[in-house]
Amino acid sequence: MQQQNGVLPQKGNYMYLDPNYTDVFGDPLLHVTYKFSDIDRNIVKYAHQQCKEILEEMGADYINVPEIDDSVEFGKDSLSDHTGGGVIIGDDSETSAVNTYSQMWDMENLFVVGASSFPLHSKSNPTGTLGALTYRAAEGMKKYMKDNKVLEKSNS
Incomplete structure (x- = not known):
């Protein structure tokens, strides 16, 4: 079972074209500044708990709930790739x-x-x-x- 959560907009999350880094054509690359807030992490923790309870009620033999702590950030293996x-x-x-x-x-x-x-x-x-x-x-x-x-x- 997997859940997907909305992520609330935060003023500190933004993107810009970075003139210091370019692609093979010399065009600037996109720089993304993105940090999960405590609200985002708490939403995920709540959703994980709900999924766990559903799986337990269904009699699942194996339940793996990833640990969500303050170190979890946006990335390849993060909370959400659906931004x-x-x-x-x-x-x-x-x-x-x-x-x-x-x-x-x-x-x-x-x-x-x-x-x-x-x-x-x-x-x-x-x-x-x-x-x-x-x-x-x-x-x-x-x-x-x-x-x-x-x-x-x-x-x-």
Whole structure:
């Protein structure tokens, strides 16, 4: 049994293009600063306990619950590899990076499609929602190609 938990946004978690590290083409690499909060760890501890109780009720012979302590951080073997955010979708250019068509507010010919537009990632796989956002972005791209302008005005 496995559980997946939402991770709350934290001001200290951010990404930027790092000019000190580049790929083979000379483009800057993405630098991710991400730390789990006590809330994130407690959510996982609670979910682990719930899973353990369910497995015990089912009569499981072997139950392995990973230890979650203050040293657990984001990484390959971490609590969650299902993160999103960074290019938030919204209706206000002051609080979001893209409009509801996934079109950048300040670069109208750029559409960003993916989980980066989520302000918060839920516990479930986002495939259906991402599919819907992709269709919406494709609709926006068709309109943009026809009218060549920002598709929505910001509420700010």
